[in-house]
Amino acid sequence: MRNLFCINFLFLFISCGSQQEKILPTKKHLTESVYASVTVQPDSLYQAYAPVGGILDLNLLEEGDLVMKGTPIVQIVNNTPKINSDNARLALELAKANYNGSSAVLSSLKDEIQSATLSFKNDSMNYFRQKRLWDQNIGSKVQFENRKLAYEISGNNLKQLKNKYVQTKNELSTQVKQALNNYTTSQISNQDFTLKSKINGKVYALYKNPGEIVSTMEPLAAVGSASDFIIELLIDEVDIVKLNLGQKALITLDAYGDEVFEAKVSKIYPKKDERSQTFKAEATFDNPPKALYPGLAGEGNIIISEKESALTIPKEFLIDGNKVMTHNGMVEVVIGLRNMDSVEILDGINESTEILKPEE
Known part of the structure; x- marks a missing residue:
């Protein structure tokens, strides 16, 4: 009777185990990246303020007009x-x-x-x-x-x-x-009754209409480069230490669907934004889209490292961050690169080790 019970238990274990999802580690090209939210802005974009208070007499330009350095933008009246x-x-x-x-x-x-x-x-x-x-x-x-x-x-x-x-x-x-x-x-x-452009560029915004009161505390216009755009990246504080200048970034913009644009990290700001708990970085397009506008939003992935023929398993097969389940029990592994889907296994298992998916 006891032997029969053991045989039934073993059969039940094998039957359950055979239903559990299992895989073999595979070798593939693995890329580790850092996610960032993206906003496109003109280079050298700045807010133009009135040096004196008064009344806006005339907007001398329209939004979208090109300007040279020293070009008058608005006229202010003040006696x-x-x-x-x-x-x-x-x-x-x-x-x-x-x-x-x-x-x-x-x-x-x-x-x-x-x-x-x-x-x-x-x-x-x-x-x-x-x-x-x-x-x-x-x-x-x-x-x-x-x-x-x-x-x-x-x-x-x-x-x-x-x-x-x-x-x-x-x-x-x-x-x-x-x-x-x-x-x-x-x-x-x-x-100073006439507000002039400080750069060669384009007028992107005019904030006041003729007849409105002007103060030195409110901007009158937004002026930036007409041809050069930068990519503003917001990075989570846990990832900022992985960034370096010159790293490759893959950018997608909502306005361009699934099209991917390559860029390079050009600047990393050292101060954290306490409100959003993020750090800011900038990147420049290698080949920018044909049409860009201030405020275009999207997503970016900054390439931290890449490796050919990396031994990988899906992330969901990893247990407690550094263990996998095999037919021989729990095995501790050494983790290398990782991305959203896969992790690299440096030691502990090989291509012939069958991995079981943890039960939820």
């Missing part, structure tokens, strides 16, 4: 800078007049210096005349000391006036320079 420019010009003229001496500022100081010079000369002659008499014991000591005191006071007064003149002249010179700088700045602001 404040013109008034400031006029005030700065008046301040400059006044500062120049004060400095050049045509006003009373330096002229009065010169007159005071001339008067002080005459007083000093007179007090000097009186003092030295009295000193000679005093040296000969002629005259009183009080007269001598009075002459000496008058001489010293007039000398100090003359010295102070000369220092004041030099100081005032330096201050007026500085005021002229400051007024000139203010006037120059106001002239630049006056010219």
